Amino acid sequence: MMLNAASDTDLRKRLLDEAPRAFAPNPAGVPSLPDREAFLRRLDMSIRMAERQRSSFAxxxxxLGPTEDPLSGLAAAAxxxxxTVxxxxxxxxxxxxxxAVLLNVANxxxxxxxxxxxxxxLSEAxxxxxxxxxxxGMALYPGHGKSGDQLLRVVNSALYQASRGRKGIVMAVLAEGVLPEVRETLGQRFGMAIEQNEFVLCFLPVVNLVSGLPVGVxxxxxxxxxxxxxLPPAEFMHLATNESALEGLSLRLLDQALLQIRNWRERGVALSLSLNFAPVLLAREGLDxxxxxxxxxxxxSPECLTLELRDEGLAVLPASALRVLFSLASAGVCLTIDDFGRGNGSLLALRxxxxxxxxxxxxxxSKVCHSxxxxAIVATLVSLGRRLGKTVIAKGIETEEVRQKLRSLGCEYGQGFCFAQALPAQELEDWRDQRMAADGARQTVI
Structure with missing residues (x-):
């Protein structure tokens, strides 16, 4: 159905009024996705985050177009x-x-x-x-609108134009003067940005799934x-085309992370901190x-720091990288395999x-409640971690339902939007204080 946003004064209210409560029961067997109500909540959350962080999103x-069978292709498209995203x-x-899709893009x-x-x-599927x-139809925040109503109205209009003109994608026209003109490409500015310390850290909490309290970031x-x-990493990490630029950025971020740990420790905030390190840098002589x-x-102390290693590529690390990892581990630095199960060498790396x-x-x-x-895979990995004496952390927890399911499977720790998005240091501290205060009040009642 084509929505006619031009005739609606409050498209969000219309969407909510018409929204089905859940998508999972669809007889077409479409994978469970957020429904319209959940989408609108996430849109509002994205606007608040973007406003606070001076960032953009689309x-x-x-x-999918008309067809004799309205359910045809829905599962494949979903x-x-x-x-893809x-x-x-x-x-x-x-x-x-x-x-509908919310995309964390810069422009x-x-x-x-x-x-x-x-x-x-979609064409392949x-x-x-x-x-x-x-x-x-596509629209950008804040260029095409600074509220959910405005963005939905504009993007719906762009979809109408795409359908009427039989075009694939139509991008809404930017209002003149709303977005600043970018005179330099990201690539041209990347090296200068490293030198001028334009790269900063945000912190995603890792929580105890039973108490909901943060144990690390x-x-x-x-x-x-x-x-x-x-800008998120997906918009700039590909610009580090040589090891020198990647190393310069990684070491500056490491310095920021260690300084933040020290500041927290001095104020009595005991949170472990993990930081991703590119596998290509592990082979650098003397990195340890x-x-x-x-x-x-x-x-x-080395125990304050955890280095996250992407699952992909761990099975083919050179001898020099292995020496660095064993040296760091023997000194007390914690090592974590990130995105465990995605790469081909997960079990070998764990061993x-x-x-x-x-x-x-x-x-x-993300699919643990509906698959x-x-x-079974998650339960097996949790059991494997326990038998090997490894801490297991679940990534991408977005709902309370998933959190409770993970608890029932024996998983103790997790992270995801169910608890918080990645936050600047001060906001992370405020969020932690609120959680601690709420837990203290709960304990008092008990």
């Missing part, structure tokens, strides 16, 4: 969308043959690039003929671009001593590397 409204993006089913170029990938994935019938890089606001020296300079933790990939966690296979 809204995409998709219509699966293709979820596989990033974990930080949101895919929702609205009704009929319409989907129109990024939105168009991701939109193209989505169309390619639905077939070339059906893929040609897909239409989409994962430090995530953001680029505080002077024109584009706060470089990291240990930085810890010592801040007056921190052969000196890791103390692993994080279950969000692809398994017996995923639930």
């Amino acid at each position: 809204v995409m409204l998709l219509d 699966a293709a969308l979820r596989i 990033r974990l930080t993006d949101t895919v929702a089913w609205l009704e009929g043959r319409q989907f 129109e170029e990024g939105a168009t690039r991701v939109g193209g990938k989505i169309f390619e994935a 639905l077939g070339e003929a059906a893929g040609r019938e897909v239409r989409a 994962e430090a995530l890089a953001r680029w505080r671009h002077p024109d584009l606001g706060l 001593q470089l990291i240990l020296a930085r810890l010592q300079a801040q007056g921190l 052969d590397l000196p890791v103390q933790e692993f994080k279950i990939d969000a692809a398994f966690v 017996e296979a995923d639930a």
